[in-house]
Amino acid sequence: MSSDTKNKAFNKDGRRSGKGSDKTKPHDSAPAKPGFAARAAATKILAAVIDRKTPLDGMLDAEGGNPAYKALGESDRALVRAILNSALRHLPRIEATISSLLDSPLPEGARALHHVLVVGATQMLYLDVPDHSAVDLAVEQANRDPRNRRFAKLVNAILRRIGREKQDILENVAGVPAMPAWFLSRLEAAYGVAAALRISETQLEPAAIDLTVKSDAEGWAKRLNGVVLPTGGVRLAAFEGSIPSLEGFNEGEWWVQDAAASIPAKLFGPLAGKRVVDLCAAPGGKTAQLILAGAKVTALDQSANRLKRLSGNLARLGFEAETVGADMSKYQPDELFDAALLDAPCSSTGTTRRHPDVLWTKGPEDIAKLAALQERLLRHALTLVKPGGIVVFSNCSLDPEEGEDLVARLLADSGNVERVAIAASDWPGLEAAISPLGAFRTTPDMLPLTDGFASGLDGFYAAVLRRVR
Structure with a gap:
């Protein structure tokens, strides 16, 4: 692992040792780059989920949700949702990636820095976001946060390393169970190790859209490009658009379930x-x-x-x-x-x-x-x-x-x-x-x-x- 992408050792107060560790200039007064607000919102909400155990749905509510999220336009809201869902699905693998690129763990008080790195790495490893955009905006997040300014170069180095070695990283962490250890152990006890790992892998994929129909499941499957399930419902193929725009919704012929x-x-x-x-x-x-x-x-x-x-x-x-x-x-x-x-x-x-x-x-x-x-x-x-x-x-x-x-x-x-x-x-x-x-x-x-x-x-x-x- 090359020394330019590893962090220097941390002192007990959380500062990096070595000359020049605090030379990063503050950027508070400069206008934020496009896309910054969405990443900042994602980071705040991720922190609330992980550190304060706040349910995600409420924070993403269009009316009563997180203020940083509500202030965004719809395209940025969609990006925030994509970042958060991917980060939470893959979190053990993302954290394993970040840890592998650090000489020593982040200090205990560096949770804000941790979340910036997770949001950046999520975009690069699991979303179709240009690497340079994810890196630049993560570095700007670090520079704009007094707690993280001294780590801006570290953020840049870690994320650029992820960009260069993306495929190798994904292969290396593929065996890391994508669930917290406490729950994986309960699944293993209940279902066995092999089944627990299958469940862990399955939950990485978003849920399908299933419908319960009043009648004629075969007919609705044909009309909506779906397939009839053993439950008698209909599963839709992946599609872009809104559920209310589909045939039969306004007529009350089916409901999502x-x-x-x-x-x-x-x-x-x-x-x-x-x-x-x-x-x-x-x-x-x-x-x-x-x-x-x-x-x-x-x-x-x-x-x-x-x-x-x-x-x-x-x-x-x-x-x-x-x-x-x-x-x-x-x-x-x-x-x-x-x-x-x-x-x-x-x-x-x-x-x-x-x-x-x-x-x-x-x-x-x-x-x-x-x-x-x-x-x-x-x-x-x-x-x-x-x-x-x-x-x-x-x-x-x-x-x-x-x-x-x-x-x-x-x-x-x-x-x-x-x-x-x-x-x-x-x-x-x-x-x-x-x-x-x-x-x-x-x-x-x-x-x-x-x-x-x-x-x-x-x-x-x-x-x-x-x-x-």
């Missing part, structure tokens, strides 16, 4: 004429499925804003449901239901293809807290159905603590609940997702497709339970 998310509502059996409560119902995709199956649905959610969104989604589809704003853990209906769907709040670790920040904003303690909450909600949900009534419990977590372990514990200590096993023969094409105990367990590496269609689906768990008396 990941293939795995569409499974729980299909596990009840015949629903025509039955009273069903959809607990934690917003944004309404599963509610719509239950209505489509002929159920009389009560949609419950604690958030008034989320219920408003649900009602709007149902209106576009031409569906109606009774909506109730309530904390489901305290909800007591006047009359017990025939069935209940509890798609419970969870760690969302099965959705990292579309939410790559999840593994960086959650930890083992969050999984434990959420599993405890889910168990309380599930035990209450079972009191809302008549004797003989069905409760489908589901979530989009990959962790057994939130799924298999929770249900096993409930069945072991309750004499009033029994499992209704799901038959693999009822799910051709997804047989591998049915566990030996008859529960659904999808992982992102399932559902391989060809002919230009993206493979995979969200990680989901679903179990069917019956109240005995």
Whole structure:
């Protein structure tokens, strides 16, 4: 490794040793280069995700999001989203690359410098951004930040090295699991080393766009250049444009819903004429499925804003449901239901293809807290159905603590609940997702497709339970 691209040793105060380490001139007064604001916004938001565990979606909200993001034009916002999604998907590999080019680790107080390097390296390794642009703007970021000015030459050297050796670097880090170690170890314990690595690789690709259709899946697949999935939905080929511009959207013929998310509502059996409560119902995709199956649905959610969104989604589809704003853990209906769907709040670790920040904003303690909450909600949900009534419990977590372990514990200590096993023969094409105990367990590496269609689906768990008396 050539000495001109390695950093000199750091003193204890975080300054580089050696002559000339602080000669970089400040650039605060000069106008920022085009594209600077987008990189600065990406760096700030990345820091909030990694260091403060702030969820990404809220910061990228067009109305209530991060001020630096909201101040950008749409093209720059798109660039920020691309940088952040790629950085969070590939973060262990990016950090391994940066570490390999340093003589000694960055000082503990140099988190701002770390994020500048990550944003620059992300553009060069994983996005179609000219190397010179990524380097120049990263150096300008360093020069404009009093904490980082003395490291501007280091930023320049590290990123130029990445540009020169890009292909070798990508090959060298290809074996680095693209997940934080804490979560990878949990996947290995649950699924085995080989499966955990497959899941890790699969989540590097963005999620496909899946649709649940009211009818004629084959016809809609043909009209929208899609393919029919084993779930009965339609997966679209990659396309540029907006979902509302597609045929059938305004007419309410379909709605966007990941293939795995569409499974729980299909596990009840015949629903025509039955009273069903959809607990934690917003944004309404599963509610719509239950209505489509002929159920009389009560949609419950604690958030008034989320219920408003649900009602709007149902209106576009031409569906109606009774909506109730309530904390489901305290909800007591006047009359017990025939069935209940509890798609419970969870760690969302099965959705990292579309939410790559999840593994960086959650930890083992969050999984434990959420599993405890889910168990309380599930035990209450079972009191809302008549004797003989069905409760489908589901979530989009990959962790057994939130799924298999929770249900096993409930069945072991309750004499009033029994499992209704799901038959693999009822799910051709997804047989591998049915566990030996008859529960659904999808992982992102399932559902391989060809002919230009993206493979995979969200990680989901679903179990069917019956109240005995």
